Amino acid sequence: MRRIEVIGVEGLGEIESGDPLGRLLVEACTRLGVDLLNGDVLVVAQKIVSKAEGRTVDLREVTPSAEASRLSAELEGKDPRLLELILGESRRIVAKGRSTIVVETHHGFVCANAGIDLSNIGVHRALLLPKDPDGSARRIREEAQRLTGTAAGVIITDTFGRPWRLGTTDVAIGVAGFGPLIDYRGQTDPYGYELKASVTAVADQIAGAAELVMGKTGRVPAAIVRGCELPQHDGSAQELIRPAAVDLFRGR
Amino acid sequence: MRRIEVIGVEGLGEIESGDPLGRLLVEACTRLGVDLLNGDVLVVAQKIVSKAEGRTVDLREVTPSAEASRLSAELEGKDPRLLELILGESRRIVAKGRSTIVVETHHGFVCANAGIDLSNIGVHRALLLPKDPDGSARRIREEAQRLTGTAAGVIITDTFGRPWRLGTTDVAIGVAGFGPLIDYRGQTDPYGYELKASVTAVADQIAGAAELVMGKTGRVPAAIVRGCELPQHDGSAQELIRPAAVDLFRGR
Numbered sequence: 001m002r003r004i005e006v007i008g009v010e011g012l013g014e015i016e017s018g019d020p021l022g023r024l025l026v027e028a029c030t031r032l033g034v035d036l037l038n039g040d041v042l043v044v045a046q047k048i049v050s051k052a053e054g055r056t057v058d059l060r061e062v063t064p065s066a067e068a069s070r071l072s073a074e075l076e077g078k079d080p081r082l083l084e085l086i087l088g089e090s091r092r093i094v095a096k097g098r099s100t101i102v103v104e105t106h107h108g109f110v111c112a113n114a115g116i117d118l119s120n121i122g123v124h125r126a127l128l129l130p131k132d133p134d135g136s137a138r139r140i141r142e143e144a145q146r147l148t149g150t151a152a153g154v155i156i157t158d159t160f161g162r163p164w165r166l167g168t169t170d171v172a173i174g175v176a177g178f179g180p181l182i183d184y185r186g187q188t189d190p191y192g193y194e195l196k197a198s199v200t201a202v203a204d205q206i207a208g209a210a211e212l213v214m215g216k217t218g219r220v221p222a223a224i225v226r227g228c229e230l231p232q233h234d235g236s237a238q239e240l241i242r243p244a245a246v247d248l249f250r251g252r
Numbered sequence: 253m254r255r256i257e258v259i260g261v262e263g264l265g266e267i268e269s270g271d272p273l274g275r276l277l278v279e280a281c282t283r284l285g286v287d288l289l290n291g292d293v294l295v296v297a298q299k300i301v302s303k304a305e306g307r308t309v310d311l312r313e314v315t316p317s318a319e320a321s322r323l324s325a326e327l328e329g330k331d332p333r334l335l336e337l338i339l340g341e342s343r344r345i346v347a348k349g350r351s352t353i354v355v356e357t358h359h360g361f362v363c364a365n366a367g368i369d370l371s372n373i374g375v376h377r378a379l380l381l382p383k384d385p386d387g388s389a390r391r392i393r394e395e396a397q398r399l400t401g402t403a404a405g406v407i408i409t410d411t412f413g414r415p416w417r418l419g420t421t422d423v424a425i426g427v428a429g430f431g432p433l434i435d436y437r438g439q440t441d442p443y444g445y446e447l448k449a450s451v452t453a454v455a456d457q458i459a460g461a462a463e464l465v466m467g468k469t470g471r472v473p474a475a476i477v478r479g480c481e482l483p484q485h486d487g488s489a490q491e492l493i494r495p496a497a498v499d500l501f502r503g504r
Binding site: 032170215220227239 | 258286352373411445447461464480
């Protein structure tokens with residue numbers, strides 16, 4: 001029988017800049033009595049990765065540029081300091097709504113607010129995405145392997161909206177130890193029909209599955225997903241980014 | 253410890269028009285030795301729902317309209333009979349690529365090809381989405397409850413692409429027995445910051461989690477997802493559709 005388990009990893013406490021996140025995650029698993037196994041995927045919320053990597057900004061120390069101030073007036077007075085941070089983390093603006101701004105980050109992710117968070121951080125504070133989420137995933141993977149001898153995949157997740165569907169889902173912004181896409185193209189179905197457009201974003205589905213136990217309270221900032229079939233190459237979340245040439249929704 | 257299980261439901265055999273899908277699913281669970289429990293979500297692939305509901309079309313019996321033929325010339329000779337079906341299932345065209353067409357279906361879902369499948373059906377055959385996927389979910393839920401006495405949620409899933417990310421993820425196109433969105437708005441974080449934009453598409457994340465065991469081979473067309481926290485009202489997949497007023501990517 002095909003079976004997958006998703007186990008919430010809690011008890012990490014408040015994460016601070018400089019904390020050794022890989023070790024803290026392994027210790028939290030040990031306290032829960034859950035050993036990482038080969039083939040497991042350890043899913044880690046971006047928020048604790050960014051905190052450990054010191055990606056917190058004090059909004060009181062941000063001076064909005066003229067462009068940020070102009071955008072603020074356009075976006076119902078959205079905090080110009082936040083907009084300054086968003087512009088600094090972005091390659092381009094993809095779309096603007098009444099008070100919403102969707103951008104392409106320097107990593108290539110298209111999301112609202114460049115993934116910058118204001119919740120669960122503290123007053124006057126904003127939290128930026130990790131500079132290199134694949135690198136963050138790789139470091140956690142290597143530290144977990146050093147401590148446990150186990151080769152687990154790692155995903156760093158963030159919470160993204162979708163253009164035509166309400167509600168957010170978690171997706172992978174960093175990947176280490178497996179390939180994030182399963183490519184069925186070239187295979188044929190039982191009737192001999194060649195599967196033409198079948199590439200599954202397995203890493204994003206694992207991210208969403210993990211969110212089902214992680215939730216939004218901050219108490220469960222990581223999860224182990226066990227039993228997935230995974231492409232065995234050491235992949236990158238960059239593989240999940242749609243190239244401009246096949247993007248029908250590039251925006252302005 | 254927060255824990256979720258995803259269990260593949262296989263052994264249903266080839267589904268034909270008129271098959272009693274609710275009963276077949278319950279029987280398959282019984283053969284696997286897995287009892288549906290209250291609070292479980294039974295996730296069912298659209299493909300077997302559409303087959304059971306007789307939504308198969310013989311492409312040889314489709315006569316393309318002038319518009320379908322014109323579109324075919326525009327889209328690298330894409331089968332004009334398929335385009336005729338796509339237009340018939342759609343409210344409007346959202347975008348066109350080289351050989352890709354993204355539409356809004358009569359249900360309101362924005363997806364490629366109006367969700368029409370050519371794989372795993374047989375030569376010359378196309379499979380349309382269920383006319384009323386919420387109704388399909390409700391009928392499966394009621395039949396399962398009648399046979400087992402258990403109140404499970406039901407999701408009908410389909411496989412959708414995403415505009416800025418490669419690879420597909422499964423999403424909910426039909427829902428019964430629970431609410432597909434978890435709304436955190438108005439709650440405050442531990443620092444007193446009010447969560448403003450936090451609505452989670454739990455049904456879509458469950459759909460993606462189920463795909464991790466279902467895959468694309470057709471052998472595992474359903475799954476049980478156990479242990480999720482679910483909004484308790486009897487919801488609809490319509491709740492997942494972003495209204496036009498807050499859609500920044502309406503297309504042409």
